[in-house]
Amino acid sequence: MTGANINDCKRLDEVLSAIMVKRESPPSRRHKHLCADAGYRGADNARTIEKHDNIAHVVSRRKEADIKRRDPTKKARRWVVEVCHSWFNRLRKLLVRYEKLERSFVALNHLAAAIIAFRKVPLQVNIIYG
Template sequence: MDGRGVPLSLVVTGANANDVTQIEAVLDAIVVKRPAPKQRRFKHLCADAGYRGKGAMAVILAHGYIPHVVSRKSEAAQKKRDPKKKARRWVVEACHGWFNRFRKLLVRYEKLEHTFLALNHLAAAIIALRKIELPVNVIYG
């Protein structure tokens, strides 16, 4: 996800595959390549405490990201200290909620992987389209 919650890549796996094992596939599948940042700006990757392992950190650093791996408890403590600070993880939870609004994806009825992946890509495209500010009023159906 980017900072607004727009999905940048999708990877479909079995339900028994742990998220940490798929981080390299997710980072490799990013559709929109970001231009090289200026000297002072860097790419940041926010993740939950499950990505603290050496393998996940090595993959994150190898892809050129600065990892921000924080548990919910410590993030809540930081928010309590500085209420103006915005939580970094809300965008992921919000995007999951937007995907859940597509009822066909909420429960997987598709038997073929490529069909399910195509429906997820369609949902991601609709989510990205809704984030673009247009000069005309578009009715979403």
């Protein structure tokens, strides 16, 4: 764990080494794919990603915006952690920690996770009259 003022790309090797889920690699798919933003661009990060048998997908925001403009149905490929942070940042109460007690903050995080999961479930309106 590092301070909030340290860029994520500085600890890329440690993050990729700490992945707990080991997958069997079938012959047709030997590599894993890592979707990241432009902060992970650079020779050192490319070597680190290749060392861990990953294929890097680093797209700049401008190129991503052009792709989305051409086809609005395509979604941006993001690292799971970035997507999760984005979902939680939409809930403004959690963006800045105002709670003094840890249990209150943890409870709000659990509530936020439940709200996020509930929003992902496709709802079907089934109104029965009578």
